[in-house]
Amino acid sequence: MKKYNVGILGATGAVGQEMLKVLGERDFPVGELRLLASSRSAGKVVDTEKFGSVTIQEATHDSFGGLDIVLGAAENDISRTFVKDIKASGAVYIDNSSAFRLDPDVPLVVPEINPEDAFKHNGIIANPNCSTIITLVGINAINKLSPIETLYASTYQAVSGAGAAGPVEMYAQSEAVMKGEPVEKKVFPYQIAFNLLPQIGGFQENGYTSEEMKLQNEGRKILHLPEMKVSCTCVRVPVERSHSISAIVITKDRLDLKDVSEAIAQAPGCRLVDDREKNLYPMPLDTSDQDKVFVGRIRRDLANENGINLWCCGDQVRKGAATNAVQIAQLLIAQE
Incomplete structure (x- = not known):
């Protein structure tokens, strides 16, 4: 070879x-x-x-x-x-x-x-971008069934996405909080332990952050959908590894939920984890240190008849x- x-x-x-x-x-x-x-x-x-x-x-x-x-x-x-x-x-x-x-x-x-x-x-x-990769791998099978016109997404991004110092700061802050000691902040602008930070990247003129605009700008290029509209909120969460995304996908045609689930189950890079009876759904702990994007919580969007609501998780250091x-x-x- x-x-x-x-x-x-x-x-x-x-x-x-x-x-x-x-x-x-x-x-x-x-x-x-x-x-x-x-x-x-x-x-x-x-x-x-x-x-x-x-x-x-x-x-x-x-x-x-x-x-x-x-x-x-x-x-x-x-x-x-x-x-x-x-x-x-x-x-x-x-x-x-x-x-x-x-x-x-x-x-x-x-x-x-x-x-x-x-x-x-x-x-x-x-x-x-890591969240772009994880999100698009999770929803690409839907796009193949019917072109995606609009995507609403909220990302829940692990502290390791900010580098190796991110988890160190989270654990140090957690220990300080439990001991009632002052919290030191170096990596993140505010305390991340036991907290959420709804800002990743700098704010743009439109009120969105640079991280939030990546999903639209990069997503259009990757999916070859230059008119796709994306509205995204990126949140840093006190999780060590693996990003999670809540996505509402609006397609050109109304899709059958069974067809969507079957397509995602067969999609390259995806693993369907969606069993309501057994309370099975994707979680960061399960997706860390491996390369699949886990997809679940697939359901009809209640605000748009052509909308599919789902949740996906993936390791942002590896697949991302x-x-x-x-x-x-x-x-x-x-x-x-």
Whole structure:
């Protein structure tokens, strides 16, 4: 089997570490593995079960020669700094930042939904926002039955979505509250323990946050539905891992609930968890550290006859970021 030289830009972050883990789990045919990070991490050794011991290198403009694929797990500014170098090296850059998602020349890909778009790249493929991926995987089967015209969504996003320091702060605050001690706030603007924060991202002129607008802007591009309307509220919740989404999907045609459930049960990347008699439905604890999006609570919307109401959960570090990027890489090598 042909092997590929793979780099991970931002290898020491939560998503970068998960990318390394997923590459091993999926037996990706890696020749050379190049872990790239800041100068602070350079020289450290990462021991992996699949790839042995790998020394972290400082990311510089000369770091990408000889690589076939670069998985990006760095912030927007880092991604923009090195994108020309990656393209010049001949590698394909699969970027998890938001830097290029809405660039018309850069495909935005969820392999279960629009795999064909991955092959239209010009050296860069963008990985969508985590909540966008989880939501769209959960509702794509509905869109195949009848085009989605409107989507109302509320996301309940885990603290790990803010980085590795998010869970640390949540647990430290929880302990402080239980002891009656002052709560320290560094990662989040307000106490997150025993609380909800209805803001993720900065507020825009229309009153929505940057995170909330991603579901519409990215969703339209991925689903090829340029007129789809989305109204979204994003909430940070005191859950360690896995995002949850309440979605109301308004389709062009009125759909039968049985057909919807059957389509979701058979949809790639989905698992139907919907049994009212046994009180079974998706929950963050059940969806963490795996790659499926669990979908349940499927019911008729009471305000719109063409509406379907559902609840879905998925691991935002894996399917919402690392796994999706590795899946895109798998698409590319499968065509060679």
